[in-house]
Amino acid sequence: MxxxxxxxxxxxxxxxxxxxxxxxxxxxxxxxxxxxxxxxxxxxxxxxxxxxxxxxxxxxxxxxxxxxxxxxxxxxxxxxxxxxxxxxxxxxxxxxxxxxxxxxxxxxxxxxxxxxxxxxxxxxxxxxxxxxxxAAASCSTPPEIIGIPEEQSCTALTVGQNFTSQLIAINYCGPSVTILDIATLSFPGMVQGTIVELNTSTYYNTMQWTPPTAQLGY
The missing domain is CATH 2.60.40.10 (Immunoglobulins)
Structure with a gap:
């Protein structure tokens, strides 16, 4: 409602x-x-x-x-x-x-x-x-997403070319706060792996995509 x-x-x-x-x-x-x-x-x-x-x-x-x-x-x-x-x-x-x-x-x-x-x-x-x-979070400092591709960037690929990237999330709120997921808005065929905790401040997941002919122009 x-x-x-x-x-x-x-x-x-x-x-x-x-x-x-x-x-x-x-x-x-x-x-x-x-x-x-x-x-x-x-x-x-x-x-x-x-x-x-x-x-x-x-x-x-x-x-x-x-x-x-x-x-x-x-x-x-x-x-x-x-x-x-x-x-x-x-x-x-x-x-x-x-x-x-x-x-x-x-x-x-x-x-x-x-x-x-x-x-x-x-x-x-x-x-x-x-x-x-x-409700407002107990820590007011939001996490930061880094890695390639950068925010609002554009990466050119050819049909059939495999694309692999890592999204890295930095936690600035200390070990008491855990990042559970890195959500993305992706097109069909993009495969996103499970989030991995590298240490208490760094988390990442891997994304893979191989564009078919039907996705020319994406």
Whole structure:
């Protein structure tokens, strides 16, 4: 049950242009955004959520709240979110939960534009996820993820090329705190191993992927 409604209708819609672009004569590639759900946020702490966005055409991308019933049903911001929640065009959301175990639906639209001055999107893509308010952790220093690939980086592979990487988590909270998992949002075929404790401050797991022809462009 959401904090703002006992029951709510959900809806999402997308907008694309099926004609060639005016600048290069090619068909437009809509932006792609990925986000995990649910996202846990600590009570009474301003939390920044960054929604990663990629655009194959290199277009200008911006984010906004979903606004119409077809875009978000009964969970349209700002009424579906805590007061003072804001979204910025760079797809950064700032939110503060005020009650433990509250759930909120976040509904946004990611849009691409032909240039920085345009206000008419080439396409509009929905992104929807849940936010859950939890008790604040006993240690206020979050763990750090390091390793290759780096955050928001892009690694080029060829079809059939095996890719292996290690995600390393650093625990800054001492031996009384244990890292249980390193969660990832991965595409089909990505194999993630079991987390391994190297010592009380360092944990890691291994990821492997061999891209098939069907995943060209991922």
């Amino acid at each position: 959401l904090a703002t409604a006992a029951t709510a209708t959900w809806s999402m819609s997308a907008h694309i242009i099926v004609q060639p672009r005016s600048d290069n004569g090619l068909y437009n590639n809509a932006p792609v955004a990925t986000v995990m759900s649910p996202i846990n946020i600590p009570i009474n702490q301003k939390t920044v959520i960054n929604v990663p966005v990629a655009d194959a055409d290199g277009d200008i991308t911006r984010c906004r709240w979903s606004t119409t019933f077809t875009e978000c049903g009964d969970v349209c911001p700002p009424g579906s979110l805590p007061s003072s929640t804001v979204i910025y065009p760079n797809c950064t959301i700032v939110i503060t939960g005020q009650h433990i175990d509250d759930w909120f639906a976040v509904t946004i639209m990611v849009e691409d534009f032909i240039n920085s001055t345009s206000t008419t999107p080439l396409s509009s893509v929905p992104v929807q996820f849940l936010v859950h308010v939890v």
